[in-house]
Ligand code: ADP
């Protein structure tokens with residue numbers, strides 16, 4: 001069915017695994033027979049091929065999801081849906097090492113980060129396994145001899161499109177709430193990183209997912225993503241990715257007034273007041289920007305530093321950034337892996353060029369010379385950045401920090417909010433009054449105080465402004481997959497008598 005992907009070590013001949021996509025409970029090739037290559041970003045070698053799904057494959061998957069929805073999944077008890085999710089979580093935990101290794105080989109990220117991702121993936125399935133039995137309706141006190149209710153029902157067939165930065169975790173964030181709600185799913189992973197979800201799909205049948213309840217169609221955006229968005233039987237699209245594609249999806253979904261939720265990019269401010277704990281602050285700036293090679297939608301890539309600590313802060317951050325150990329993700333000593341693709345490395349490198357013209361370089365600023373292979377970029381810190389500069393306004397999605405000085409609280413808030421995005425923000429200070437004032441002023445869907453990036457399945461995730469709308473995780477996440485039905489049960493034996 002699916003053989004294990006192995007990273008070709010340098011000089012070793014690569015062993016290319018042939019993956020198939022998962023439709024209607026079976027692993028299948030694309031109807032058109034085409035495939036695309038999947039890479040190891042550390043070796044630049046091809047590690048696998050995947051079916052290049054197109055409209056016909058999407059249609060097969062959607063039809064399977066329709067049959068599964070009307071044929072039973074929507075009436076499977078909430079308890080059983082919950083148990084399926086618990087069993088999925090158990091499989092992720094049981095296969096943690098294998099899935100984490102595959103994730104690292106395919107995405108480039110350090111193995112330790114992949115292991116955390118697997119834990120978060122399992123936790124997400126568990127959380128929604130528990131939530132499945134807590135989706136309640138309400139009884140409403142209407143002024144009539146009646147029982148009036150609001151019932152919750154699954155929205156139907158959900159189309160889900162995810163990015164390449166947290167491949168299996170993003171799949172769990174999407175699949176878990178949809179199944180808890182009683183929806184069936186057609187998921188399209190990113191073409192760069194389809195392997196981990198296909199690996200987990202090997203267990204779908206064993207955990208009790210009937211054929212068609214979760215389908216995974218591989219392919220690129222225009223080939224497989226666009227027909228999924230346009231399919232008339234898909235009632236809801238959940239998308240995580242770039243703002244550019246988010247706009248395309250919203251336009252396309254408008255034709256059928258499909259429900260849409262969008263988790264798009266960000267250029268999140270990470271604000272450091274001079275009274276913050278200095279060492280923690282410097283660590284927080286680096287962690288906020290460089291975790292996962294900076295390929296994080298909530299990356300705190302706009303670092304705002306108060307003037308009286310500005311110089312010291314830039315120097316300390318730069319000194320630390322220069323010690324970050326780059327290398328293949330499979331090496332346990334690695335602190336930063338290569339970027340996911342040559343395309344992404346080139347995109348980030350082009351921003352480094354822009355940045356060198358717009359600001360001063362404190363650390364990095366290019367691609368490292370010491371590797372023969374691998375799509376690496378140096379952890380880079382630009383300083384004296386104007387907030388209007390491209391490197392302060394545009395999402396780079398790589399290990400690039402833009403440091404901007406500010407004078408006082410009012411100026412920090414103004415700069416922080418001067419962005420088309422509003423996904424996340426963080427503020428570092430020991431003054432709780434200041435912390436709360438800033439929290440209340442920031443236009444962002446997630447605000448951290450004296451930390452940046454901790455993410456928990458219990459808490460809502462999503463953005464303001466051009467970072468999109470809709471919320472994932474927590475009980476908000478399941479709302480995205482539910483309709484609300486008003487039910488009025490008349491108890492008056494002569495209810496009308498008008499004519
Ligand atoms: P990036 O450019 O960083 O890869 P994208 O937003 O293009 O980010 O990709 C995120 C996801 O959206 C991927 O799964 C990709 O295949 C998908 N995608 C890209 N273009 C489209 C499109 N036109 N319609 C639907 N999905 C798309």
Ligand code: MG
Nearest residue numbers: 221242244245
């Ligand atoms: Mg794209």
